[in-house]
Amino acid sequence: MSDQDDDLVPSQTAGYKVGEKKTLDEYKNLDSNDESLKKWKESLGLNAAVTGPTDDPRRVVILQIALEVPGRDDVGLDLSTPELLENVKNKPFTIKEGVEYRMKVKFRIQHEVVSGLKYLQVVKRKGIRVDKTEEMIGSYGPNPTSEPYEKKFMTEEAPSGMLARGHYDAKSKFIDDDGVTHIEWSWSFDIKKDWD
Incomplete structure (x- = not known):
């Protein structure tokens, strides 16, 4: 890992220990008489039949990350294929200064349970870090339907004002409690006085 990427290391919670990794079948058969564990497994979708492409080896498929602004269409980045992921760094988008927004992500989980999925983002301006975001997404089992999961931040x-306006470079990734980076990409945006 290069020095630049040290910004994209998730924070550690003192005393937190990652649980032992299990297969789907092990989770399904785990303490079948424990009612609270049964409800937890249902929340992960472990009791439903799992559908979806089996030839795609990815466990986490990020379909889209978007900027949700009240009264406007979402500004979304399609990240569903490696080709689309590669193209986002060449297409900066505009954010109006001072506007309230929230990010949201649509994703699919395949093949096995993913524990402690997190979103990390570092924003730099002229090479200097100006923001770091770490958002816990959660633990999910493979989607039992074709409907993707959605998480809103x-x-x-x-930021606003003359000094805030300009071009920003960002680097983002999704990583889980096992330290597996599922997707990482670079992108950019411009903060302007207005949307155009």
Whole structure:
């Protein structure tokens, strides 16, 4: 890992120990008489039949990450294929200064349970870090239907003023409690006085 990527290391919670990794079948058969564990497994979708493409080896498929602004269409980045992921860094988008927004992500989980999925983001301007975001997404089992999961982040406010306007470079990734990076990409945006 290069020095630049040290910004994309998730924080550690003192005393937290990651549980032992299990297969789907092990989770399904785990303490079948324990009612609270049964409800937890249902929340992960472990009791439903899992559908979806079996030739795609990815466990976490990020379909889209978007900026949700009240009264406007979402500004979304399609990340569903490696080709689309590669293209996002060449297409900066505009954010109006001072606007309230929140990010949201649509994703699918395949093949096995993913524990402690997190979103990390570092934003730099002229090579200097100006923001770091770490958002817990949660633990999920493989989607039992074709409907993707969606997670909305906390509402934020874009910086404003003459000094805030300009071009920003960002790097993002999704990582889980096992330290597996499921997707990592670079992208950029411009903060302007207005949307156009």
